[in-house]
Amino acid sequence: MTNKRIIHQPIQPEIQELAAEYGNDSESILSILTRLQELHGSLSPEIITDAARALSVPAHQAYGMATFYSMLFLEPRKQIVHVCDGPVCWTKNAAATHKAIEAIANDDWTVERASCLGLCDSAPAVLVNNEQAGPVLPEDAAKLLEGWRGTPNGYTTPRKGEVRAMMANAGKVDPKSIDSALEHGAYDGLKKALGMTPEAVVAVVDASGLQGRGGAGFPVGRKWKFVAQARNTPKYVICNADESEPLIFKDRVLIETNPHQILAGMAIAGYACGASEAFIYIRGEYAAQARLLEGAIEQAEEKGWLGDNIQGSGFSFHVHVHRGAGAYICGEETALIESLEGKRGEPRLRPPYPPTAGYRGLPTLVNNVESFAAAANIVRNGADWWRSLSDYETPGTKLYILLGPVENPGLFEAPFGLTLRQIIDEFGGGMLPGSEFRCALTGGAAGTIVDETLLDVPIDYASGSRYGISLGAGAFMVCDQTTSPVALLQVLLHFFAAESCGKCTPCRVGTWRSKEILTRMVNGQGQPGDVEELKALADHMQSASFCGLGQSAGVPMNSAIQHFAQAFEKAANG
Amino acid sequence: MTVNITINGQKIQAQPEQTILEAAREHGINIPTLCYHKDLSPTGNCRICMVDVKGARFLQAACATQVWEGMEIETHGEKSIVSRKMTLEMMLANHPVDCLTCEANGDCELQDLAYEYRVEVPEWGTKGTHYPVDSDPNPFIFVDFNKCILCRRCVQACAEIQVRDVWGVAQRGFDETIVAGADTTMLEARCESCGQCVAYCPTGALTSKISRGLGRAPQVTKVTTTCTYCGVGCQLDLNVKDGKVIGVTSNPDAPVNGMALCVKGRYGWDFIHHPDRLTKPLVRQYLLSDQPKPKGKLGEWVEVDWDTALDITARKLSHARDTFGPDSVGILTSAKCLNEENYLMNKFARQVVGTNNIDHCARL
Ligand SMILES: Cc1cc2nc3c(=O)[nH]c(=O)nc-3n(C[C@H](O)[C@H](O)[C@H](O)COP(=O)(O)O)c2cc1C
Ligand code: SF4
Ligand code: SF4
Ligand code: SF4
Ligand code: FES
Numbered sequence: 001m002t003n004k005r006i007i008h009q010p011i012q013p014e015i016q017e018l019a020a021e022y023g024n025d026s027e028s029i030l031s032i033l034t035r036l037q038e039l040h041g042s043l044s045p046e047i048i049t050d051a052a053r054a055l056s057v058p059a060h061q062a063y064g065m066a067t068f069y070s071m072l073f074l075e076p077r078k079q080i081v082h083v084c085d086g087p088v089c090w091t092k093n094a095a096a097t098h099k100a101i102e103a104i105a106n107d108d109w110t111v112e113r114a115s116c117l118g119l120c121d122s123a124p125a126v127l128v129n130n131e132q133a134g135p136v137l138p139e140d141a142a143k144l145l146e147g148w149r150g151t152p153n154g155y156t157t158p159r160k161g162e163v164r165a166m167m168a169n170a171g172k173v174d175p176k177s178i179d180s181a182l183e184h185g186a187y188d189g190l191k192k193a194l195g196m197t198p199e200a201v202v203a204v205v206d207a208s209g210l211q212g213r214g215g216a217g218f219p220v221g222r223k224w225k226f227v228a229q230a231r232n233t234p235k236y237v238i239c240n241a242d243e244s245e246p247l248i249f250k251d252r253v254l255i256e257t258n259p260h261q262i263l264a265g266m267a268i269a270g271y272a273c274g275a276s277e278a279f280i281y282i283r284g285e286y287a288a289q290a291r292l293l294e295g296a297i298e299q300a301e302e303k304g305w306l307g308d309n310i311q312g313s314g315f316s317f318h319v320h321v322h323r324g325a326g327a328y329i330c331g332e333e334t335a336l337i338e339s340l341e342g343k344r345g346e347p348r349l350r351p352p353y354p355p356t357a358g359y360r361g362l363p364t365l366v367n368n369v370e371s372f373a374a375a376a377n378i379v380r381n382g383a384d385w386w387r388s389l390s391d392y393e394t395p396g397t398k399l400y401i402l403l404g405p406v407e408n409p410g411l412f413e414a415p416f417g418l419t420l421r422q423i424i425d426e427f428g429g430g431m432l433p434g435s436e437f438r439c440a441l442t443g444g445a446a447g448t449i450v451d452e453t454l455l456d457v458p459i460d461y462a463s464g465s466r467y468g469i470s471l472g473a474g475a476f477m478v479c480d481q482t483t484s485p486v487a488l489l490q491v492l493l494h495f496f497a498a499e500s501c502g503k504c505t506p507c508r509v510g511t512w513r514s515k516e517i518l519t520r521m522v523n524g525q526g527q528p529g530d531v532e533e534l535k536a537l538a539d540h541m542q543s544a545s546f547c548g549l550g551q552s553a554g555v556p557m558n559s560a561i562q563h564f565a566q567a568f569e570k571a572a573n574g
Numbered sequence: 575m576t577v578n579i580t581i582n583g584q585k586i587q588a589q590p591e592q593t594i595l596e597a598a599r600e601h602g603i604n605i606p607t608l609c610y611h612k613d614l615s616p617t618g619n620c621r622i623c624m625v626d627v628k629g630a631r632f633l634q635a636a637c638a639t640q641v642w643e644g645m646e647i648e649t650h651g652e653k654s655i656v657s658r659k660m661t662l663e664m665m666l667a668n669h670p671v672d673c674l675t676c677e678a679n680g681d682c683e684l685q686d687l688a689y690e691y692r693v694e695v696p697e698w699g700t701k702g703t704h705y706p707v708d709s710d711p712n713p714f715i716f717v718d719f720n721k722c723i724l725c726r727r728c729v730q731a732c733a734e735i736q737v738r739d740v741w742g743v744a745q746r747g748f749d750e751t752i753v754a755g756a757d758t759t760m761l762e763a764r765c766e767s768c769g770q771c772v773a774y775c776p777t778g779a780l781t782s783k784i785s786r787g788l789g790r791a792p793q794v795t796k797v798t799t800t801c802t803y804c805g806v807g808c809q810l811d812l813n814v815k816d817g818k819v820i821g822v823t824s825n826p827d828a829p830v831n832g833m834a835l836c837v838k839g840r841y842g843w844d845f846i847h848h849p850d851r852l853t854k855p856l857v858r859q860y861l862l863s864d865q866p867k868p869k870g871k872l873g874e875w876v877e878v879d880w881d882t883a884l885d886i887t888a889r890k891l892s893h894a895r896d897t898f899g900p901d902s903v904g905i906l907t908s909a910k911c912l913n914e915e916n917y918l919m920n921k922f923a924r925q926v927v928g929t930n931n932i933d934h935c936a937r938l
Contacts, residue, residue: 509748
């Protein structure tokens, strides 16, 4: 009946030493748990408790994390295959791939589902012990377990109609070599910025009209100004590379093609805002991309483009790569900051917003990877250049992702204001023979499901609320007559239910309940009243959830039901 | 400086740092809450307090939204009511409806809100019993997480008031649950059994194990009194049923301790009606007849009046002092005594007996 047993047991020396390696810093708990899991094959309550004690945090905090992040686990495993069950992989029959791998895997292997892996252009995608692979068809299962990983896409040649700024050097720059990046002027923007006042740098970004690329389109210059004007110090810069929303993989491509462009953008932001320390929060599933960034940072430090006293300017800027461990919600900026601080990735109450009180309660700039990449080019070439890239009211270019049964899916860069028809026909080469447009999921999983009535609306950050077709992070998944909008919505709600952090009631229960109803409907067991309940759930999640995840889960629900009322009624009433 | 706001058409002057909830409550306007408690920092988890703010795209959590100049708020507009009903339904969907036998019946914030908003368990309440009932061996605290609404007040009470950090949140989404430590027992997770978490739990998820089945809130009379255990002087409510104390609950208005109590004050009340409790002075038979102390068995205890008992004590103390010297006497006082009583004992030891041999149980 006493608690002496726990208190007087010494912490296992191995854990003690590991913690010491990280300076017993409680913020390193995620890294330490990940390392311990690698060593032991899994985590146990004893390991977790000792790790917590070594870092002087409550045991529940470490346990709460171990059970929060999907890449941490308590059941022993040797080798793991994660098969994506995101919407794109679903249309490519990833379920068959899953079964095929299970069928041939021996007892050393665990085969599990995963939420969208950010490899939608290689669907069906899998992770083999954290190595990315795809497309993996059922017949590739044996090869896969023997080390075959498929062929990644390069995006080195622009397609017709593309305007490339952030992708301009894709294929020209060797992402592993800073010399190659320097030849292409990777740090020219930073060099230019260091010769200006920080205020002037903010002014250039502000004048460019650049809008944040994480999905919400908040003006980047204005955010930089908030951070620059915040009184408390030190300040921090965070690059949001969590990219866990189904359909989205543009930040991965930016990292893979030109990592120094992103680092330069971050350093420029640091100089403009008065920050000397920065983090790249990258989703745990992007292990290869994290290594690429770490290598780039090391080289940049060697060449004096990062680190102390950059090019003798007196400005220092240190960038750390922080790996997530499987949680979509960690893309939400306050959840990201919680995660960075060594906690469960649950969003914070706002205000205060990160520019006032973010990481460690201090002024923090959070921008998306693409935002930093754009900023690097804007400072290098000027605001006018950025505006000259397009005649559309939203300046500059955007990375687009096109998926589904079109001739030429993938990623491209183009100005704003494209219509869905242009995206499909002009950039995607039209629908595949035999495929007819039925619906599209636009923006991302948290976007809108639209029918052909919205094919000709110019899409930008305002078109979502204005016309009901959202841009989000710029992804478009086109579906043909073989895809039922009800089934598509079920897959999305499966995602939201799996990724809801659980903090607030409407999202925690609402995503789960919506998924339950939709699953029934898809299985031919719909009931009268299902559609009304789905609508009520969508409205409730939208208006009462704590954060953007729950609020946006209602968006695809409401738009799908609006555009495909008949299909939903039919599924409900059998 | 004040901020002018309007709540339900009523013009109100609020303080700039106030939340909508604080301003409303100050003016007698009721907004329901579950995860909020005035002693704990606001979290905005439960979403029951959502109100309509003119111009805002979504409903706003009254407990966590600060007022601003010109803010117009509807606390019971149609949108808020619909939202609250749905939130309650979601909570009830994962909640066994056994109010008939539930300890918290009549003292349950969830039950009160379900009543006020006329919400029943939805037909789809399918999660059912998910956790073992009485899942923790703590001797004082009965844990039934089937009744938990995940408001996290227990987590906060333990962290912010008791500073023990026993409870935490594990898993995510629909599987989210409250755990002690790394899913151990409460005691292994450093619990002191203070019962703060029980006091702040709005439902029947955390209740007193030792009061179980003895009587529920509507059946008891609360007698506010001061804890007898120590000099802090915490106030508490004895829960009395049929002339018997069947439990102790916090009295939120307690000036010294608020809702907080320690394990002794909250759970150490069984002595009150215990058969072994001394309620009258007892002395050994031989002391009454002025016989010498017998060898071996000391003989029977005899009930006497206070004068007799004190006379014997005085006689024996004087005898010891006179025969063996003042330092042969030692005095130990109790934290259950008042400061004044302890002071008197100190005087008694040093001036009457003439020894410095005096100590106090709080030092042990
Ligand atoms: C559930 C959720 C997930 C998000 N995921 C991402 C993400 O993966 N990457 C990202 O840049 N922004 C994401 N965001 C948006 C961020 O909160 C934040 O607005 C963004 O990083 C700001 O950068 P920007 O201004 O450059 O767009 C997400 C938001 C929500 C609500
Ligand atoms: S809406 Fe609520 S439960 Fe959903 S992710 Fe946000 S805070 Fe968590
Ligand atoms: S009884 Fe006290 S110490 Fe134990 S969990 Fe509850 S609040 Fe924490
Ligand atoms: S146990 Fe009680 S206080 Fe804790 S989260 Fe559940 S309902 Fe809230
Ligand atoms: S009382 Fe406001 S969200 Fe729970």
